[in-house]
Amino acid sequence: MNHAGRLTSTAAALVLLVAMAPVARADNTQGITASSIKIGNLGPFSGESAVFNPLNYGPEAYLRYINDQGGINGRKFETIFADDACNEAKGIAAAKKLIYEDKVFMIIGHPCSGVAMAIKPMVDKEGVPWVGLSANPKITNPVTPSMFHVGYTGIASGEAMAGFALSNPGVKKIALVQHSNDWAHGYCEPATAIIKKNGGEVVVDAALERGSTDATAQALQVKASGAQAVMGCLYQPELVVLLRDLHKFGVNVPVLGALGADFEQTVAQVNDADAVKQIFFQPYQFKSPLGQGSLKQFHDMFLKYLTKDELPKSGEPTNFYYFGVPAAIVTVEAIKRAGPDLTREKWIAAMESLNKWDTGVFADTETITHDNHDGVHLMYAVGVSAEGKETVYKSWGKPAE
């Protein structure tokens, strides 16, 4: 073979090798041994968003409970916590560590939408299973093969907020008060779509930024507009400020809060029954009141399996613990269904086999298919009744039970 022929052959061989090389992905049994499954639990364990880490501890309590029961198919869960501080750069570094250094089988928890969107290309490329609780619907729409929303997205919550407000007869004029960030828009945009679809009108769209101590301008804009309900796409401290100032200026219309606030804490911190009674409502994700009915077993589980530092100062698990736990419940169910020879492909197939499957926590059942990775949609609303009692409603004036 002459020189040109050798060159051509070498080039052809290289092309063939490149074409035949497997896509650079992590091993589909990475993180699995005969006795353990390594899980990455990614979330804000530091920084100003650390208030959301009960969404990480809720699932962890369930995994510890399962370990206590002997694990699944002889394997116990080994959790590696990673802190993203709800910051994209830190989140990418933390996810890289989990995937490439710790070599976890999958990632669960993960409340922060911005970080979830930032790590999505890496998670997708490596085919790492991800079961998250972040609100941004774009994480799983369009479908990313290994990523699953088992909690409510902003779309479901935003639609529930607007749907509940509009179920009050005669309500058409709605005000939006929101943070200027993706998280808030993730709630208020779907709410706006539902308002317009049902013949309603957005009469005010006001910003209330993080760290605000006062909402006078926003409350007076709502008052001047004659709005009949308010969508408060706000985190808890600012939602408290808005509720207080609306009441101060006599704007006693229903206020629908997003899921960035804990209902009980918000009511307690407004510290004025008249400012919340039949005024403040929030989409409600659960079958029962917190710690009662079917949620009692999870209340006890949190207290048994979480440390003092992992629980709130009060010692009483809040909404976010319950909201987080289905991430682990669904993950475990899919691992059971995947059988003893667990692989990522089998786990994904098992997830896509969930059909009206009841977590025992959420108001809705989980239905996941190959074309739909958002498990739950139906929500109720929780509010304080005229008698001052926390009540779950199916629609305006109609208690769930």
Place this chain on the structure above:
Amino acid sequence: MLSFLPQLVVSGIATGMLYALMALSMTVGYRATTVVNFGHGDMLMIGAYASYVLVAGIGLPFGPAIVLAAALLFLLGAAAQRLLMQPIIGGPHLSLAMMALAVGYALRGVARIEWGNDVLKLPRAYSSGVFVLGPVVVTTDDLVISGVVLVLLAALFLVFNVTAVGKVIQAVFQTQRGAALVGINVKAFHATMWGAGAALGAIGGVLMALIVPLTPDIGVATLVRGFAAMTLGGFGSLQGAVIGGLLLGIMEKVLGFYVSTVFIDITAYLVTILVLLIRPKGLFGQHATLRI
């Protein structure tokens, strides 16, 4: 829509009182050292948490808890100045600014370790109430905050303008070397004044925690407002700090309502930019060397 103007002005004054207290407490430290404490917002936050621990944790009555929290913050502020700022006081301005920022971030980090998972509420020592005065609504909180700030302002005016301490403050502000030559212990004086500023900040933190839930970031936004109020009123001027704070509060409300709520968050930055460009000494500022 003009019918809302009186309310916006009154609410602006109530909010501005908090900014004024922030600016006042920063001014006290600045008058002593000509250094702006960019970690002051976190001193405010620690003061609020100290009060929370004393009231909700230990069960002290509200009044003694505030006094004790202010005393603790006095010690913290004095220690921060003496141990961290004083050793580099002759260094580049940037080093001083970075040290102040670093102290603030460190305090916030410590607060997050202990309270980062919780949004807390400082229990009130009085019942909340709403008073309707013609077209204007005011709350008990508005009255308490305004009352406390006015009392502190009056006390500071007396200290600065009537007492011997005020003369010492003025002497050190004008020339530290001259003050040292006449026997004033300038180092101790610096630490004392930073402590006093931190104690005032602690009171500001308590007042803020009465109206908003308590988180480790409670002081961040208010620091920016306090700095803008100082800039507007004039660095080193007590009356300037107060008037700057009140004007800023009113501007936020009026622009926020009539133009766009987006302006509420950026008014402080706009004011800072405009004042530094057009009238760097502010409304009541004196010509002095600013060290940041």
